[in-house]
Amino acid sequence: MNCKDFESTIHELVSRRDADKTKQLEALEHAGQCLRCALRLDEESKLTERLQAFASTLQGQRAPVRVEEDLLRAFRERAVRSSAPLLGVSGKRLWRGLRWGLAFAATLATAWIVVFLWPHLHRGSRNLTPRLNNSQPAAVSKTSEAKQVPQARWAEQAAPAETANEVTTDFISLGTCDDSQCMEEATLVRVALPAEALLAFGLEAGNDYSPEGSVQADVALGNNGVPFAIRFVNYSGGNNEN
Amino acid sequence: MAGLTELQDEQLLRMMQVGDEDAFTTLYRRRQGGIYRFVLEMSGSPALAEDVTQEVFMALIRDSRGYDPARGSLAAYLLGMARHHALRFLKRDQTYVSITQTEEGPRNWGKAASASREDPHSVMSRRETVQSVRQAILSLPEHYREAVVLCDLNEMSYEDTASVLGCSVGTVRSRLHRGRAMLIQKLTGGVKVAAGHEAIDPNRCLA
Numbered sequence: 001m002n003c004k005d006f007e008s009t010i011h012e013l014v015s016r017r018d019a020d021k022t023k024q025l026e027a028l029e030h031a032g033q034c035l036r037c038a039l040r041l042d043e044e045s046k047l048t049e050r051l052q053a054f055a056s057t058l059q060g061q062r063a064p065v066r067v068e069e070d071l072l073r074a075f076r077e078r079a080v081r082s083s084a085p086l087l088g089v090s091g092k093r094l095w096r097g098l099r100w101g102l103a104f105a106a107t108l109a110t111a112w113i114v115v116f117l118w119p120h121l122h123r124g125s126r127n128l129t130p131r132l133n134n135s136q137p138a139a140v141s142k143t144s145e146a147k148q149v150p151q152a153r154w155a156e157q158a159a160p161a162e163t164a165n166e167v168t169t170d171f172i173s174l175g176t177c178d179d180s181q182c183m184e185e186a187t188l189v190r191v192a193l194p195a196e197a198l199l200a201f202g203l204e205a206g207n208d209y210s211p212e213g214s215v216q217a218d219v220a221l222g223n224n225g226v227p228f229a230i231r232f233v234n235y236s237g238g239n240n241e242n
Numbered sequence: 243m244a245g246l247t248e249l250q251d252e253q254l255l256r257m258m259q260v261g262d263e264d265a266f267t268t269l270y271r272r273r274q275g276g277i278y279r280f281v282l283e284m285s286g287s288p289a290l291a292e293d294v295t296q297e298v299f300m301a302l303i304r305d306s307r308g309y310d311p312a313r314g315s316l317a318a319y320l321l322g323m324a325r326h327h328a329l330r331f332l333k334r335d336q337t338y339v340s341i342t343q344t345e346e347g348p349r350n351w352g353k354a355a356s357a358s359r360e361d362p363h364s365v366m367s368r369r370e371t372v373q374s375v376r377q378a379i380l381s382l383p384e385h386y387r388e389a390v391v392l393c394d395l396n397e398m399s400y401e402d403t404a405s406v407l408g409c410s411v412g413t414v415r416s417r418l419h420r421g422r423a424m425l426i427q428k429l430t431g432g433v434k435v436a437a438g439h440e441a442i443d444p445n446r447c448l449a
Contacts, residue, residue: 011418015394041255043426048394050429053368054375055395063278063295068270071299080263148415 001030006037013041047128169232171220172201177228186220186228193217198232247272251316261305270299273317276396277324283391284328286380294327314405321406325388332384380430386421393418 001023006179009027031038194215198204220229246268254272257265274295281291300322300387309319379387379395392403393414401412407414 007419011415011422016398018397023430033407042431044422047422047426047429048374050371051390051394051425054379057372058279058282061279061282061291062275063292067274067292067296067299068267070296071270071303072267074300075263075266075303158325 001026003030003037006030006034009041010044011040027124095163122161156192168218169203169235171218171229171231174228174230176226177222185223189219189221190233191217201232203232252311253307253308255302255316258302266303269316272298273320276317277320280321280391280396281324281328283379283395284325284377284384284387287331290328290331292325294331297327298323315402318402318405322408325406329384358424374429375425378425381422381428382424386417387423389414389417390421390425394422 005023005029009023013024031041068151070197115209192214192217195215198215199218216233218231218233246257246264247267249257249268251269251272252267254265256331258269269327277298279297281294283286285291301323302320309316314322315318344399378391382390389403392406393400398406400414403414404411
């Protein structure tokens, strides 16, 4: 071992740290032969003794009791706070979930009202309003009682296209179906017909209807597409303004 | 509480994290002395040592998840935090460390020697030694001082010291060697070797 190696192991030697025993023996052997390294070992040993003496005076030093008391107080407060926020967070999460859930439920309810309840409510309000079917004696004479029943259904089916102040005649059978069953399954279609069609059904065209003019009518179609009844809309007995 | 004292630091920490007050108390009582002494030795100020000890454990209470067992022991982690706080305080208030520290020093320093039944001469001699060593340590640059304090005064291994200081074992050895050399110079003014020999330069062999 040379002086450089000795210097690198001297701290382990004087502090009695776990080190390579062979190296330590070699270092001691070197110190026995090298005066400078022997003096280095001596001064390092003395320093270690001084440091140990100094350290021993601090051995019993500890933080005052009040530090532990303060920390325990803080620990307890922290434990309380950490449990409180937990409830708070879960409450917030619960409310957040409920909020979205409520919003979703409200949307569903609104949609349900619009889709299902609104027509019923609308129908109810329409039922309260007086029906403006202005039955013409001439036309009524051509419709039977059995054909009056489906009329209400047709009126319902035509409701989107029908306005509150619309005046219609009774349905006039076209003679293609006298069965009330086929009339219940009828589809109502609004069409525009030449004004002279009024004459074909025995209705007065009047001076307000020019030959080139048109008149609106609801045609009841069966499942096979065959029309079997018709009523005229906004027919005012020859004073219809179309 | 008796059973808790046999548990490892990491086990106590886990129990503490779920609100076990006894586990915290056990951990605190086990580790606070080392932290307090480390800061006291680094700063010479019992007030700072008290503040830092409290701050370290407060930080542990607030958030103990910063500790990574893979990076070292919990003791090293706590000492690392203490070092961080102490250096921050020392940089903020340089008056804590001064060679012209009052001779009285911290109130309890040297108490052990005074309390013994040695003859007054020995007591005085030891007190002088303690005071001179204390002043010499406090006069060291921080890098060397913390290496000496951890390795020599607290007898920590190089590995644990490296973990506390956040550096390599080689750096610890180097700083310790340099710090001790500076202490020898401060305490003895350099050793005069036998007649015909020049004063020893502690770094001579490593140069």
